[in-house]
Each structure stands twice: as C-alpha cells, then as structure tokens.
Amino acid sequence: MSSRGFPWALLGIAATSDARAVRSAYAARIKAMDLDSDVEGYAQLRSARDAALRLARTMPPPGTEQAAEPDLEHDWQPVPETVAPQAQQDLPESVATPEPLAPQWPHGAPTLAGEWQADPALSARPAEPQGDELLGRVSPEPAASSQTANREAPAPGGAYPFAVPLLDGFENAAAVGQKSEQSPFTLLATMLDVDAPDLSPMDDDEEARARTLLAEVLETVHMSDISRQGEVETWLAGLLANAWPRSAPLLEDAAAAFEWEREWGKIDARPAIEYLGARLRGYRFERKVQQKDHRYHKAWAELARPGKAGPLRHLRANGADVRGLLAGIRKHFPELEERLDAQRITSWESGNSWVTGTIVLAGLIILGFLVSLGDSRGSGPDARAQALAATVADVFGLPHDAEWLRQHQPELAAKLADSAQFTPDGKADLTASMKRGLDIVRGRAYLVGRHLDGEDFETTMRLRLALLKAAQADSILACHIMMTSASPPPTTLVPLEVRGTERAFYASLASRGLLKVPDKLEGSSASVPGVLVAEVIAATKLSKQEVGLAMQGKSSDAHRCAATVALLEATLDWKGEGRQAILQTL
C-alpha cells in the first residue's frame, strides 16, 4: 500500500528498508532527467529520496515488514514538510517575515562588532517594556538560563547537563597524570556552577584561577580534533552562558579561541553563542565607557550616581549624551541599565518628555507624533486661547493672530489650540505651547513644501538647510532629531533671520491654505551624481566610502548629519537634472 504513495512512487520502487536500493533508484531516475530544465522535478525527487532514506532507517528488516507496516504509515504519512517544501515558503499574510530566529532573545546582537554607534532608530524608544524584560533576563535563574544555554540538550529543572559526557571525554587528563576529578573542566565547571546561587562577580584570585583553568581547557581544545572541539565548544558556551555575569571575564578568551565573533548576528547562530556575544559586547562597552575619554563617560558617571538628579544636573552631563547613552544601551545592551541608578534615570527622562514622544523612522517622516497629547483637564478656555494666541504670533509673526489663522486654515487653528500645553495648576504653559505649535507647523510646511514647485520648494529646502545647520551646531543628536522630524529640539539656537524667513513663509503657506496634513507620506530615493558626491567629500572631509554609507543611512549620526548638510547645500547650488528628486530625499 505504502509503496504506491510518496515517496516510493516517485522513486519507482516498492517500500524497502534497503538504503542502497533507494539510492540506486534515485541514481537511475536522476540520470534520466535534465536537472536544469526540470527544477521542480528535481526538487521533488530529492525530497522523495531523503524521505525514503529516513523511512528505510526506521523500517524493520525484511521479513518482519508486514507486522510493522501500519505503524509506519501512521508515522510517516502526516509529515507534510517533505511532501511540499514549497508550501512552507509562502507567507501570504505576514508583513515581512515571521518572528526572527530564537525569539527568546529579544536583545539579539546587532551586527556591529564592538560597541554600538549612536543609531537613528534609538533616540526615542519607550523604556518600560524593555526594562521589565530585562529584569527577567539577567536574574541568574538556573531554569531560565539552562534553557538559554543548550538548545540540543535542554535540561529540565536546571540540572547541569554537561558534567557527565565531559568527564568521560576528558581522557587526556588521566594521560598526563591528572586525576579526572581535577581536570580543568571539572574545576572550571565547579567555579561557575549554576546550581550554586553564588553568581556574584569573581574576586581577583578567583578570576585569575578561572582564567588559568580556561586556558588549560582551551589548550586541550587546540590539540584535539574537530568533533572533540565541537563538544567542548558546546559545553563551554553553555557553561559560560549559564554562569553569566560571573563568567564575564572569561568570555573574551573563549570567544577568541572558538571565533565566536564570526557567528554573532548570523541567521543560524547558536543561541548560547549569540547570547554570549550580546553579553560580551555589553561588557566591553561597560569597560570602555568607564574610561575618561569615552564620549559617554560623563553621562555614564552621572546616571550611575544614586538618587535623584537635581536641577543642576546639566552641569555634570550633556543632556544629549545622557539620552544617547540610554537609548543606546536600551537597544543593544539592555542588561547594562541595571548598573545605572533607576531614580536618576527617571529624573533625567522626565525633563525631556519631548524625546520620548517621538517615533523616528529612518528616511520616512511620520506626522503622528506631533499630535498633541496635551492634558487639558482643569484648564479654562482662557488659558487655551492665550496659548493659541501666543503660538500663532510666535509661529507666523505679528500681525497674524488666531482669527486670521481660523479664516485661512481652520483645521490647523483647531489643532494648535488642541496642542496647547498647561502647567500643573491650569495655567497656559506658553513656552511649551509655542514649541509644540512650531513643531507641528514646521513638520507640515516641510512635508507639503517638498512637493510644491518653484519658489516655495526653494524656500522649503533653504529653510531646511538653515535649520539643519543650526541643529548641527548644537549637537549631533539635535541634528539627528532635525533630520528625522523636520524640527530641531529646543536646545538649538535658530538664528533670528532664519526665524524671520520661517514666519513669512509659514504665513504665506497658511494664507493659501496649504498647511494641511499631507495626504501622502512616502519615502523616496534618488541617485546622486558623482559631481555632488565629490562636493560632499570635499566639504565633509569624509572618505568616499564613508559618504556612501552616510547617504544610505548606514553610518554614525555625525557622518550622516555632515553628509546631509553638505549634500543639501551642494544640491541647492546645483542645476543638474534630478535636482528636485535629490532634494526631496534630504
């Protein structure tokens, strides 16, 4: 019966336990076909052969065949993946792909070796969910970590899965006169024992001893064959992952010996090794940031201080650096947040609510974040009117007032009124309201203006350049925020003449009713001619490759900022074909 179904029919043989017969049948079939013209047939034949070989292995030898057959049918027929490998590939509803591999590792390592660079996508991520995740992760629970450490041999209940095979395997120790109980493997495992709850950092003596033991282990690896190396590698990865963070000082040597760095960030990286990779990079970063010349050293020191930060905190650390540091470690090394003081982080973050509300998308601007979250409870209509009046005057300049705006752009007027900000006691917070209003108008003006023509388009782009330059002069983060949100943060000083141009332009747009919510929001791309690239290189002093990466959004914020400003400037003074398309991407 089964001989008529898959895979036997395709191979043209009866069900058999003889692997040779299967392979011969496969060979005969494949010689009869032209692989290049029958790709599908070849794929089917392959899967038939593989399935048949597997079946053959589980089949009883000839003679007992009959008794066992029903079972086999039952076992094997419902295995769809061998029948139709194609079906698996189709993911009609998914946005892009299913969950990334090893979803139990949300902190999966980025491909950046070493430490992270400030990344565009990280300047505004809400902190709480990650924090919670994190606590669960770093706590050295044996059950949780044994699952992390060893995919092949999950050990229920946190039992130590490696001890037995390892002692068996370590025959060399006896050969050189060591007792097997004293093998460096056993000793190292004892030092890093997961069953003992003592996962405190090692003291200097312990660390030195552990390093010696590890060196001995690695020495035996060096001399052994590939299978043995594989065993030790799996064992060691599991051991170190289980014992994190106690094992931290050992990671560097172990990673170097097995070249784990090659595996980090790969699609099929083994979970324990991927985990160690992420930890090791965090560990490296932690050591680097403690050095005085590190960019984030001050921010780190500030956040590590216990207790709330006072109003003078800005004297001790630069706000942009603190935000950059927090965003960076939350994205790349979430476990490091534990080393910082939670209270102090909170006090820094509460003063910077404008950052946390921003959703930043590389190359694509979403207007949504500008929608006001202003709390209007308890504030009277007077306070709101006051805020709106101030906002309109600030954004469009006098003599424009709220009435004028309502006439020309009622929707925008309502929006600005909605986004008025209030102090806790119900009064209008004029500064905050004006800032929000300006953000909204700047965002709209830019998104609308880049699709306008002629003078309007020119003004939009020149204003963008002026704002970018102002932001660049402030800080890299400010420039980054400007690039992704069309409005620089409040720390940026915008020159008065630029503000003047802005007011006139925005008023002109509003009087024509153009400051609407843009109906299309697509990213765009354009190719940049060599002559402009050359100008960017000259202006930024970056290498050609660095400029290329910056233009693709793949390099540091500093480079991207410099390249964007330079390219915008060069393109504005340039008259070649595709000018508008290039400007629209900037």
Place this chain on the structure above:
Amino acid sequence: MLIGIDLGTTNSAVAIWQDGEARLVPNALGELLTPSAVSIAKDGQAWVGTPALDRMAVHPQDTATSFKRMIGTQRTACLAGKEYKPEDLSAIVLGALARDVEALTGEKPTEAVITVPAYFNDRQRKATRRAGELAGLSVRRLINEPTAAALAFGLKDKGDREPFLVFDLGGGTFDVSVVEMFDGIVEVRASAGDNRLGGDDFDEVLAAFAKPRVDPEGLLASVPDERREALLKRAAETCRRALSSASEAKFALTIGETRLSAIVTEAEFETACEPLIRRLRDPVVRALRDCAIEAAELSDVVLVGGATRMPVVRKAITRLFGRFPNSSVHPDHAVALGASIQAGLVGRDAALEEIRITDVCPFTLGIEVAENDRYGGLQRGLFSPIIERNTPVPVSRVSSYSTMGDGQKQIEFGIYQGEAREVSGNVKLGQIAVPVPPRPAGEVSAEVRFSYDSSGLLEVDVFVPLSGKNHNLIIVDEEDRPGTRDIEKRRAALAKLKFHPREEAGNAALMARAERAYEDHIGEMRQMIGHWITQFAGALDTQDPRRIADARDFLAGHLGEIDTSSPL
C-alpha cells in the same frame, strides 16, 4: 571545442576531455601550470605566466598577479599606465590557455567550463563569466573548484564512496565540500568556505614577520611601493616553499646593490600563521554541520590546492580530523581535470553517460525586509532568506511579502547574499523596484521567486497578484551588465595586445628569467649575468636559428646552475 579551465589565484591550468579521459594541456614553455600573472609593456607587448612572473622583479609597475582576489570588485590594476579590470587580466590568461589548446589540437576552442571557488559570490561569478566572454570563450558552465576536484578524485575508479571531504586551500580562496558518490552520482552534500583566505595570506604573514628582521634599518622604506611589494612577495614565496622541506629557510631579497637576508624557522612561521590556521576550522565545521555528518564518518579528507602542501597546513588538518589526509590527487591538477570532466558531461560525452553531478548553493540568498518589533518600532534592514544555504541546485523558491505603508506605490527589493541577520552584514547583489497599486498597508502582496542555476547564477522574478504583472529582475548593478557592445569594445582593446609568437615564447621567457636573475644578484655575479644577457640578445638579433639555439642552451644552463646554488 569545449575545454575545462582552472582559473586560479596563483596558477591556472587547462584540460580537455579526449578519448574518454581528462588530459592537461601544456603551455608554450611545456609547463602544465601557467602562473596567473600578466605583464604588459608600454608598447602593448604582453607576457603571461612564468615570464610575466619573472618580469615582476624588474618591471613591477607593468605586472599584475593574484588579480583573482579582486574579481567582482571595482578595483583595477594599473599596468604600464593603463587601467585593467581583474576580468580583463583574467581574460588575458584565459586567452593564453585557449591558444595552448589550439596549439596542441589544431582546433580553436570556443566554449569552456571555468572553475570558481565554491564560496565565490554572485558578483564574482558574473565577473568570471565575463572574463571568459572577453577571451572569446562561451562559458557553458561555471563549476565550483572543490566539486571539480571531487569529480577528478571520485572518477579515478568510478566506485561508490561514502562521504568524503574536499579541503581546497588555493592561492587566494579556501573551500570545503562534503561529497559522496553512489552509482555514478557525484553529490555535493554541503560546501562552505572563506573567499579571502589562501596561500597568499601565508606569504603576507611571513613577509610581515620577516620584514623587521631582514631589514632592521628600514631600507625598504625608500623603495617604491610596487617594487617593495613585489620583492617581499617573492622573498616570502621562496622562503615558504623552502620551509616545506626544511626546518629553517632564508628570507632574502636584493635592493639595488644591497643584499638582505634573515633566517626564519619553521616554528616561528607556524606561530605567525596561527591566526590563519584558526580560520581553517570554521568552514569545516559549518560544512559538516550543514549536512549532519560527523567528522569521524568521513571516508577521506582529500587535499586540493597548492597551499595544502605546506606542512603547517597539513599538520593542522591532521589534528582537526584526527587522521592523515588523502593526498592521492595532484593538488594543482585536480581542479582543471575535473573541469574538463564537467566539459565532457556538458558535451554529453558517451564515456560519461553514467555520471551525473549535483551541487549545492553554498550561501543563503534572500531579500531585505522591515519588521514591526514588539515595541511598535520599525526594524529595517533585516534579511529574509529565500534560498537557504546548501540547498541542492538548480533550485527555484518563492516567498511572499507585502507592503508596509498605506498607499505605497512601489516595493523595493534589495537582494542579498550571506548569513547575517541584518543585511548590512551581507553582500548586496542588486535591487529592483516593483510598482504596485496603492492600497492600505499589508493588502498588496508580491511573490518573489529566486532561481539559482547549476552555474550558481541567480535570477529573480517578482509577481504582483493584484496587478497580475510579472517583473523579471536583471540585477541592477552597473558592473553586472555591460551590453554586448561594451564587451565587444573591451575585447577589441585586449586584442591589440601583442603576444610573442609561440615559437619565440621560450626565448622571451628565458630573457625575462635572465633579467630577474640580474636583479636578484649583486657584484660580479650580476655583471656576469648582464654579459650573458647581452650575448643572448645579440644572438636573437642575428635571427639565425642555430646561433639562437646555442645561446639559449648556454644561458638556460647557467641560469639553472645559479638557481640551484642560489641562496634564494
């Protein structure tokens, strides 16, 4: 006529399938291996192979070697003031090999099977194919080097073989393939490799190690870059070769009238090579893991590639596998022989009727996607595999993707090859933008089909069900598609190069060798060689065949003597 070519980093070879067997074709100098070196003088005179290598010492600015390492990149080499792409230089070597076949058989070869490292990416493969076209050869198939070697090894007795591992460490690339044979089917189970690791790297390590010792006063710093490179490279190569048979060797070079030399011991070399040796392990582990075969199950470890002759490499292999490797195939010939067997297969030769070969795609191919993460953010630049690595080829796979933006009008597909989870760590092969009808996010889907053929070349089709349109992707990469006209133009430019007529090739090569010897020596010996060169040049001028033959024997004899007694 269909020929098989091993286009190597250091050496190339050509073989033909004739009368039921594979046969190597000697070059004009009677050598079976032609060094992959090209030298071009200002007047367009060109040398290929050993004479080009000899000219390296005297005219480094005219000479290029190891250009295979640059193939598939934008880099060019400047010879006698003119820019040449790596594929141009490869084409010159391929052309020379084709002429060797023509000289032997009297028939001009028109088609070829060319070998490439298994781990060559799509760009490198396309560039290699272009090189063949530039040389006037229609490339019927690109075949992976370890696969070719496996064919040569496996077909020795045509018997069945349990899985064996081909360990192919060439001049510039490293490949590992696990292969088995059954009933005439040669099946590659898995391949892995490192396309930036080879014998050249061992030379570089040796040169870097020996440089401070041989030149403590920094004399080399005053030598022009190209020349310094050439000097160090040759000294390293000679020293490395010597270390294969002795426990210590001289690292020696001559700058003008000064002779520098230092002793390097085997142990020192081994220590210096340690980081390279360590890189040999990973591809082996990956290949074995991908086909789920234990190292102990392997029936053999077959060594291919000149660099596997190094004792330091052999030692490492013996240690890795816990056994001695099989060196029954000629490490420099196996690949070319295998290529000619493949040529016989492509030509459906009757003697090979019972043989079939199946290969795999050694790396993962896929596209760039974005994903919403659990915090509501958008993660861009992620890699979504379509063809997993070590899938048997030819293969065709489909995956579906959908839009992420409302009213999105087109989808951009970045096509990548590699194993990294983020595309920035992979090789970008190209890009296609497909217009789609604007709809709310997620409502438009596109089916992406990747087809990977037996030569390892990729084709991409995108089908949008909503519009019913199919977009066939010619990979958008300027380098990748010079029109037929461009190829013709380039071919015409290369055709202007002058090569020595076959009967004079020996003389030209001898002259280059003598000039190199002149550079290598100092003092009286140098004067003597100079004298011989003048004599030989005088004999050539007479155009009297007898006198030329006498002068050639004389010069060759003396150079031979010098070489054997030379400290180099």
